[in-house]
Amino acid sequence: MVYFLSNLVNGITLGSVYAMIALGYSMVYGIAKMLNFAHGDVIMVGAYVCFCAVQYWNLPPAAAVLVSMIVSTLLGVLIEGLAYRPLRQATSLAVLITAIGVSYLLQNLALLIWGATPVIFSSVVPDFKVRLLGGDLIITSAAIFTVLAAVAVMIALTLFVSRSRTGKAMRAVSEDRGAAELMGISVNRTISVTFAIGSALAAVAGVLLCSTYPTLTPTTGSLPGIKAFTAAVFGGIGSIPGAMLGGLLLGLIEIFGRSYISSELGDAIVFAVLIIVLLVRPTGLLGKPIREKV
Amino acid sequence: MKRNSKFVSNLITYGIVIAAWLICSFWMGNGMSSSLKAMLVPICCYVVLAISLNLTVGISGELSLGHAGFMAIGAFTGAILSTWIIAAFPEMNKDLVLTLAVVGGGVTTMIAGALIGIPVLRLRGDYLAIVTLAFGEIIRNILNMFYFSLDGSRLFGSFGNPNIPGKMIYNGAMGIKGVKMLAHFNAGVLLILFALAVVLNLINSRSGRAIMATRDNRIAAESVGINITKYKMMAFVTSAALAGMAGALYANNFYSIQSSKFNVDTSIQILVFVVMGGIGNMRGTVIATTLLYLLPELLRDFSQYRMLIYAIMLILVMVLGNNPLLRNLWMNINPFRKPLKRRAKADE
Numbered sequence: 001m002v003y004f005l006s007n008l009v010n011g012i013t014l015g016s017v018y019a020m021i022a023l024g025y026s027m028v029y030g031i032a033k034m035l036n037f038a039h040g041d042v043i044m045v046g047a048y049v050c051f052c053a054v055q056y057w058n059l060p061p062a063a064a065v066l067v068s069m070i071v072s073t074l075l076g077v078l079i080e081g082l083a084y085r086p087l088r089q090a091t092s093l094a095v096l097i098t099a100i101g102v103s104y105l106l107q108n109l110a111l112l113i114w115g116a117t118p119v120i121f122s123s124v125v126p127d128f129k130v131r132l133l134g135g136d137l138i139i140t141s142a143a144i145f146t147v148l149a150a151v152a153v154m155i156a157l158t159l160f161v162s163r164s165r166t167g168k169a170m171r172a173v174s175e176d177r178g179a180a181e182l183m184g185i186s187v188n189r190t191i192s193v194t195f196a197i198g199s200a201l202a203a204v205a206g207v208l209l210c211s212t213y214p215t216l217t218p219t220t221g222s223l224p225g226i227k228a229f230t231a232a233v234f235g236g237i238g239s240i241p242g243a244m245l246g247g248l249l250l251g252l253i254e255i256f257g258r259s260y261i262s263s264e265l266g267d268a269i270v271f272a273v274l275i276i277v278l279l280v281r282p283t284g285l286l287g288k289p290i291r292e293k294v
Numbered sequence: 295m296k297r298n299s300k301f302v303s304n305l306i307t308y309g310i311v312i313a314a315w316l317i318c319s320f321w322m323g324n325g326m327s328s329s330l331k332a333m334l335v336p337i338c339c340y341v342v343l344a345i346s347l348n349l350t351v352g353i354s355g356e357l358s359l360g361h362a363g364f365m366a367i368g369a370f371t372g373a374i375l376s377t378w379i380i381a382a383f384p385e386m387n388k389d390l391v392l393t394l395a396v397v398g399g400g401v402t403t404m405i406a407g408a409l410i411g412i413p414v415l416r417l418r419g420d421y422l423a424i425v426t427l428a429f430g431e432i433i434r435n436i437l438n439m440f441y442f443s444l445d446g447s448r449l450f451g452s453f454g455n456p457n458i459p460g461k462m463i464y465n466g467a468m469g470i471k472g473v474k475m476l477a478h479f480n481a482g483v484l485l486i487l488f489a490l491a492v493v494l495n496l497i498n499s500r501s502g503r504a505i506m507a508t509r510d511n512r513i514a515a516e517s518v519g520i521n522i523t524k525y526k527m528m529a530f531v532t533s534a535a536l537a538g539m540a541g542a543l544y545a546n547n548f549y550s551i552q553s554s555k556f557n558v559d560t561s562i563q564i565l566v567f568v569v570m571g572g573i574g575n576m577r578g579t580v581i582a583t584t585l586l587y588l589l590p591e592l593l594r595d596f597s598q599y600r601m602l603i604y605a606i607m608l609i610l611v612m613v614l615g616n617n618p619l620l621r622n623l624w625m626n627i628n629p630f631r632k633p634l635k636r637r638a639k640a641d642e
Contacts, residue, residue, distance in 0.1 A: 029420075086616065090612070095612075097565070097569055104601055165478035174417070222558075265435055
């Protein structure tokens, strides 16, 4: 019972991180209609910046997270402006290959700057543990903060997209780019804002991911990135609650798969979920069906 | 006339490979450095891999990011087969063993390609790319669970259970050890020629035109009665089989090999070769693969920047290649340009 509950807690924690990354993927996919392959690597950059801010510049944790969010936001906007914007009219194959190039560029730049040796990330959240069920079930502070942050982010994002002017513009661009442009919405600016929000979330996700799993290397972000994309597809790409639901479910599936089925096949189980979801319900759990126009 | 020019163009491609083979054979007898000699077979393997990936990406128009997975299946099948055949039939001709290993690797991968292709090819675009990437990782995960051992001339295999009789030759994540290194340059060139023949003939056949029609406009192709699944499958399975053969040759070139070699990085590297050679352009792929493989190895101090340079190249080729201004400029100064066809207004 305790084993099951501790797996449940781990699953929800990991799932919250996936959900936050998936939100970034999902928004970019919904609005710019492209798979931002480099999103996972923005997580890694965010975590490294936070690590440096704490370790070398001796900033307090909250300021370090803020710095890492700012750097990631700038990075996201820069990537979009330099690499993706010139390809607005290009085929999706060209955009995808560029995104892969950006992902490898970030990984290898990180490799040159920070080296291949893993650094041990010191948790930025205050360290305490909650013991339940007579001390058997331990919930770490990192887990609590991760779940709280994910919930807060989702509420804030839902309000932003449904209430604010920019959010309205985002929904319009996502619905029909051409028509939105005719209505006087700046498509480029809207897409930039989307990348900025997604990248800031990625930084938070990176910091929280590394607070739970503290080894940080230049490839830390790539696998969670792909899994978060799986989560976004699972929940229905383009949908904010969908990303949250998909992330949570995927985190639970991964942790329970590792604990009860096979620890070696953990990643394979997650990817099998992706394949099954795409085949059975390609629009995801909460996604809207897409009609094909000739 | 059209058919004739294609025939000549294909002959030039074969000619380049044969000329390179002649030069290298001559050079090998006359003081080629040993580090360069060691690279000849891997280059051949990567050329075949790039050709096969270009069939999926360029001709069929599907971005596959799991090509290293097919390479891995072929590699381990080929290496296990050759080790076993040598143990079971010690006096068999070595080239025959190699041929059997390569064919065996190709057939196994072909089956795997068909099994993976059935679900994957129902998807499109970005989804297809990410699922092939997922399959590449799943293949690697599953290969790590296999164990094979050799007891005298008997081959034992198991899934997830390392306790099998005899001497372990394939040990899960530790990979395969004690491969007899049968591969040589001539075999590599033959495999390139075989791959080129298969792919170029496929492109210039009725099926090839159907595949390209599907790529250019899926709905239009479907409406004129082309069976989309069949032709997409044909390209995908052929591509997988060729990748498996290249993998089998690759594995037979090294004493030991682990599944970690066949990760996403390898898939991306092959993709870089295809993109740099020209998507859909087989001759370009052959040349680009050779040059790009040689370049970082020759500039030793450079090798830590290899993936970085590849990444920058990918971005630059895509961003500049899709820039309408530069494209027009290139059209005007390119001495080999094809005459521009007048396009219908509705096309733009």
